[in-house]
Every structure is written in C-alpha cells, then in structure tokens.
Amino acid sequence: MKESIDRILIPDLTRIPLFAHLRAEQLDAVREAAHRRSVASGGFFFHQGDVANTCYVILTGRVRITQIDADGRQVILHLVTPGEGFALVAPLSGGEYGVAAEAVDEAEALAWDGETMRSLMLRIPELALNALGLLSARLHELQERYRELATERVERRVARAVLRLARQAGRRTEEGILIDLPLSRQDLAEMTGTTLYTASRILTGWEQAGLVTTGRERLVIRRGHGLVAIAEDLPPRTPVHGNAAPLEP
Amino acid sequence: MKESIDRILIPDLTRIPLFAHLRAEQLDAVREAAHRRSVASGGFFFHQGDVANTCYVILTGRVRITQIDADGRQVILHLVTPGEGFALVAPLSGGEYGVAAEAVDEAEALAWDGETMRSLMLRIPELALNALGLLSARLHELQERYRELATERVERRVARAVLRLARQAGRRTEEGILIDLPLSRQDLAEMTGTTLYTASRILTGWEQAGLVTTGRERLVIRRGHGLVAIAEDLPPRTPVHGNAAPLEP
DNA sequence: CGCTATTTTGAGATGGCTCAAGCTATGTGG
DNA sequence: CCACATAGCTTGAGCCATCTCAAAATAGCG
Numbered sequence: 217m218k219e220s221i222d223r224i225l226i227p228d229l230t231r232i233p234l235f236a237h238l239r240a241e242q243l244d245a246v247r248e249a250a251h252r253r254s255v256a257s258g259g260f261f262f263h264q265g266d267v268a269n270t271c272y273v274i275l276t277g278r279v280r281i282t283q284i285d286a287d288g289r290q291v292i293l294h295l296v297t298p299g300e301g302f303a304l305v306a307p308l309s310g311g312e313y314g315v316a317a318e319a320v321d322e323a324e325a326l327a328w329d330g331e332t333m334r335s336l337m338l339r340i341p342e343l344a345l346n347a348l349g350l351l352s353a354r355l356h357e358l359q360e361r362y363r364e365l366a367t368e369r370v371e372r373r374v375a376r377a378v379l380r381l382a383r384q385a386g387r388r389t390e391e392g393i394l395i396d397l398p399l400s401r402q403d404l405a406e407m408t409g410t411t412l413y414t415a416s417r418i419l420t421g422w423e424q425a426g427l428v429t430t431g432r433e434r435l436v437i438r439r440g441h442g443l444v445a446i447a448e449d450l451p452p453r454t455p456v457h458g459n460a461a462p463l464e465p
Numbered sequence: 466m467k468e469s470i471d472r473i474l475i476p477d478l479t480r481i482p483l484f485a486h487l488r489a490e491q492l493d494a495v496r497e498a499a500h501r502r503s504v505a506s507g508g509f510f511f512h513q514g515d516v517a518n519t520c521y522v523i524l525t526g527r528v529r530i531t532q533i534d535a536d537g538r539q540v541i542l543h544l545v546t547p548g549e550g551f552a553l554v555a556p557l558s559g560g561e562y563g564v565a566a567e568a569v570d571e572a573e574a575l576a577w578d579g580e581t582m583r584s585l586m587l588r589i590p591e592l593a594l595n596a597l598g599l600l601s602a603r604l605h606e607l608q609e610r611y612r613e614l615a616t617e618r619v620e621r622r623v624a625r626a627v628l629r630l631a632r633q634a635g636r637r638t639e640e641g642i643l644i645d646l647p648l649s650r651q652d653l654a655e656m657t658g659t660t661l662y663t664a665s666r667i668l669t670g671w672e673q674a675g676l677v678t679t680g681r682e683r684l685v686i687r688r689g690h691g692l693v694a695i696a697e698d699l700p701p702r703t704p705v706h707g708n709a710a711p712l713e714p
Numbered sequence: 715c716g717c718t719a720t721t722t723t724g725a726g727a728t729g730g731c732t733c734a735a736g737c738t739a740t741g742t743g744g
Numbered sequence: 745c746c747a748c749a750t751a752g753c754t755t756g757a758g759c760c761a762t763c764t765c766a767a768a769a770t771a772g773c774g
Contacts, residue, residue, distance in 0.1 A: 283608055286698070289616040293608055305601035308594070314605050337594060344593035345557070345586060348600065352554035355604045356563050358611060359532055359542055365614050366658030367538040370762070401721065409615030411763060416721060432720060432771060449535070619730070649752065663730060665754060681739055681752060 232273055234301050234346050242340045249336060250326045261303075261317040261325065268306040268313045271333045274298050277323025278385065278397065282406070283315045292407045294354070295320070297384050304347050308334045320397055365409050373408040374418050375447040382437055391429060392438040400433050481522055483550045483595050491589045498585060499575045510552075510566040510574065517555040517562045520582045523547050526572025527634065527646065531655070532564045541655045543603070544569070546633050553596050557583045569646055614658050622657040623667050624696040631686055640678060641687040649682050
C-alpha cells in the first residue's frame, strides 16, 4: 500500500542526482526504505543541535541551511532546491546537526533514517560515491565563498549572491528575472556576511542604476550583465556608495 | 618487491582514519594500489587548476590547502596533518583541483590514481563511507569558520586560528606550547581573512600582555586560557587595539 | 484600518585596511 | 668571518568601507 503510493508519487527517482546511475532494483531498495516528510513554510526539518537521525532529499519547495552563534548572529550557508539532498552524512554516525534546515516554502522531502541510509550505502556503493561527489561539490562551493568573504567587498559579494539565487530560483518574467523566493534584506545580509542596512543601501543603488527592481521581500533582475560586471571585475562601473573609482593611470 | 617494501614502510594503515575498520584483505588491496610521493618543503602536490588525477594521504610532514583569486589574494583553507587525506574526491571524476596543496615541510604521502581510488571505493563501500565521514567533518569545520568570518572580529578569529594550530601542530616546550610550523604573519592573515599588518599588531598586543612569545615565523603560546578567553567571549579582557571596552551599565 | 514587519535613510563612529618607512633576523657570497 | 642582501616584521598616519544606532516611511495583513 505505502509502497505503491510511493511508486506513484515518486515518478522520477532517477532524476535525483543522489540516485543517478543506480539500477532499477537498487532504486527500489532506496524507495522502499524512504518515508516522506512535509514541512510548512517557515517550519524546520531540524534545528542546530538536534540529534542527527534523518537524511533528506527535497522534492518540492526550498530549504535554507543556516548556522547561528551564541550571540544569535546567523548566516545562511546554503539554499537547497528540489532534487538536492541535505543532511546526508551526519545522521549516518549519529551526533548532532551542526546547522538548521528551515523550509522557505511549503516543502516536501523524502527521508531516510540514518541507519537505513548507512546500510543502503554499504549495499549500494554507487550511492555512497554519488553522495561523496555531491558533498565534495558543496565543500568546493563553500571554499569559494569563504575566499570571497575573506577577500572581497560587500557589494561584489551581494552581486554574486543574487546571481547565484537567480540560477537556483530565478524565473523569467516580463519585468526581468524574478528571484522566486521571499527574500528580505536581512536574508541577503545573512547570505553575504553584512548587515541589513548595507544590503538595503546596495539594492537602492542598484535600483537607481536600473539594474534591479525591488520590493518587500522581492527582487527582480533587470540587467543581469550589470550585476555580472559588479560580481566579476570587468568594468569598475557604477559603484553604489562612495565615489566613483579613480581611473588607473 | 614494491609490495613488500610498502608493507614494511607502512606499518599502520589501520591508524589512518580513511582506512579505519577495513579488513586485512581490504587493506592489502588499498596498499597494493598505492604509490608514494614525496614533496620538498615549499613544493606543491598540485596547483589550483591542475587536472585532478591523484588522491593523497599524508604520512609525514604537513600540507596546506590554499585558494587564490584572480587578483592574487590567497586564503589558507586547511592544514593537512599526518594521517589525514586530501584531494580525496575531485580526482574520482576528473575535472580540476579547485585548490592548491603546498608542502609546509618535507612531506611524504601515499597516492592513488583517481580511477583506482574510485574502483577501490566501489569494491570497499566502507572506504567510501569513511571518506564521506571525513569530508563531512571538513565541510562542517569550514561552515563554522565561514560563520566566524562573517560575524566575528579579527582578533577573535586570529585567536581561534592559533588555538586550532596548537591542536594540530602544538608541541609542549618549557617556554609554552610551540606552534611547530614556520608561521609568518602573512600566513596567519591568510588563515583568518585579514592583513599581515593587522595580524602583526594583534600578536604584538598579545606579546605585551604576556599571552604569547613570538619570533620570525615562530609562535609560542604562554597562556592558552588567555587566548581562549579572547576566542570565546568569557571576560572581554585585554583588547589589543582601540580602547578598553566600556563597562556595561 | 490599525498593527507589525520590512525597508529606507541619516548621522556618526570605528575597525581594519592601505601605504610608506624603517627595522631586524637570517643566511649568503666574497 | 663580515658586510650585504633578503625576507619577514613593526609601526605610524590617514582614510574609508562598513557597522551602529536612531528614526521615520512604507507595505502587507488580519
């Protein structure tokens, strides 16, 4: 009963990168061990410090992975989009989640008990290899963001964050590319290591330059190449605050 | 011949976390597929952008993992110590190394061709699981450092970096805990996302406060709890530059 | 239609960066 | 063995990108 429902509701397990290249019989094993979990918008799959017991793969909705320190300062580490997994490894060995996972939308996920996932990976080495590749990609991305945070100015980091969001959650509209998420100034600040005030000023500047259109928790990119120019260093154009950069001699 | 030499020179493969809990026969397979590579102090196992073809586990010496951007600004992402692996995953699927690996000492490593390691992991799922756990720990550590970089002051980040180094490369001496590495102010700056000048001023301050003794590429911790107090927030004591913090009303 | 969360904006403070010099180990070649 | 060269380190002065704090404007929502 449960199994047949799952088969119907999960038509495309092969399209989930974690399960790429698995044989039909292996997919069946994975599917049969899965259960489902839905979390309402704003709800949490887990909080930082919870006992890590469940692995997830998102089917619909988005989930943000955050970390918070003792003083309540929070950073947004990652936005999980459909097809992606999160908390794939910590539950294998128990311990605690080092981050929190909060649903940005109403989100639905496949879930596996950590022990179950561990035995699946032992039985299906391709699954472990897939997880390894995905985790490696995440590490790689975070390394780059770490370097950016250490070496680059706020405006550039915000531009990169917005472009990344456009890739992950962008939707073409007549206005331009809409970031299809509730995205406050505070959120943007937590993604880029700055303050909500600075984020606001930067967006105001971009809006005046015609690069974006903004609203309450809303952002539309009008001239993506303008943001790219800020994110990369192509033309040192359109600085948002402070004076124009002096010309190189 | 080669095999028997390896058996002699690698007495303790079981003590390497990547190979923990493997059976003797599995260890043999791993060992037989390994070759060795030595790199002189200052040399590179690979540079950023090189084709990723080899996985490594360090036997002796230390290796630092760095990333550099187009403008030549560099960050130190990790210090690999004996027993630890690096570049474990990227070589499995080809592509490029996203970071560089530079020997701090004369360093010796076990090395496996990426294809070879891939097939070992497919054959020995425990190996893939071990790699997954190690990679996850690295991701976790980097996430914390990312948050620290985004939310904390330079002095605290430097204190944390020094304490981390003490754990990884500390050696008890009569003077105190010596960081047993050539460690320049520039290095410290690249580990903490600051400049060599600021790092220098901070160390000067700590030296005047009796927390450390410094020298050319040398650092000895005299009062570790003093550094911990800075790294955590226990007593807001001994600020190094600027004035003393005002008292809370 | 009032409440509340979000955003904007100003004014001021400052932590840390930049640049410029000079200083000091360390090691090197004469 | 010494004087010079070099790489690392310190320090001062000035600046400025960004943070802080405060307040007002705005926009959804119930």
